[in-house]
Amino acid sequence: MALTLGRARNIYTLRKSYRFVKPWKTKLWISLLVFMGISFVLLFLEPFKTGESPKMLILGYSLCVLLAYSIVLVSEALIFHFLKHWTLRDESLMYILFFLLSALGVYWYDLVVIKGQTYYWSSLLSFTGRVTLPFAILFLPVIGWLRHYYGSLYELPEQYQVVIKGNVKSDVLEMDWRKILYARSSDNYVIIKYIAASEVLKETLLRSTLSQVEEQLPDLLKCHRSYLINPLYLVAVEGNQKKAFLKLDKLDEEIPLSKTYYTGIKALLT
Structure with missing residues (x-):
């Protein structure tokens, strides 16, 4: 959920x-x-x-x-x-x-x-x-x-690490979940967009469903039937309830926001 x-x-x-x-x-x-x-x-x-x-x-x-x-x-x-x-x-x-x-x-x-x-x-x-x-x-x-x-900061080496597994045995992505911008479903695949070294944006393709990825990334937020976003990067909601988009920090592309999630996200963001 x-x-x-x-x-x-x-x-x-x-x-x-x-x-x-x-x-x-x-x-x-x-x-x-x-x-x-x-x-x-x-x-x-x-x-x-x-x-x-x-x-x-x-x-x-x-x-x-x-x-x-x-x-x-x-x-x-x-x-x-x-x-x-x-x-x-x-x-x-x-x-x-x-x-x-x-x-x-x-x-x-x-x-x-x-x-x-x-x-x-x-x-x-x-x-x-x-x-x-x-x-x-x-x-x-x-x-x-x-x-x-x-005081000083004490963090565990793998405190924020997650392992995202696809349906194919070789499809495994291990990373800091705070670096993930969004996960998007595309046919039988899920595209994970994340921030790599030197602040470069990269994508990884996993053979999986969005619901399977959602279970493995419980900190992400669903905003559309095809998208999960990282709420840490959410900065704005644009448009109206009929046609709305989300703006994420460090990302130029617009993320669709469905009517199902519009009211809740708009209210919480404002």
């Missing part, structure tokens, strides 16, 4: 390699900066009127956040150890984990240590909205920038 344009792009975006901080020395340096930043805001700006509490107790909030971030660092190190690469999806999950652990830790510390009350759940959401969320809005972009700045 063909992907929608939005889903195809979202899947690719989440799978895309993202910069990862591997050295523990750098991880600890970022942790220290986060701790110092939060401590400065709490001690000197006093956004939540914590002036009546002892300074050492106020630093406990920062320690709760630091502990949460430490758990995240250990978790991401284990994940990276097994996956050997890092994606935007992995990075996003770490931010979510960091926020949830921080919210629970800070809420517990505020109730049990600062206020001396018994831990209960009823005020967790309201406390998170008043206290944890503002700090997250303030510091998560900074943490994200630091992680991106000090």
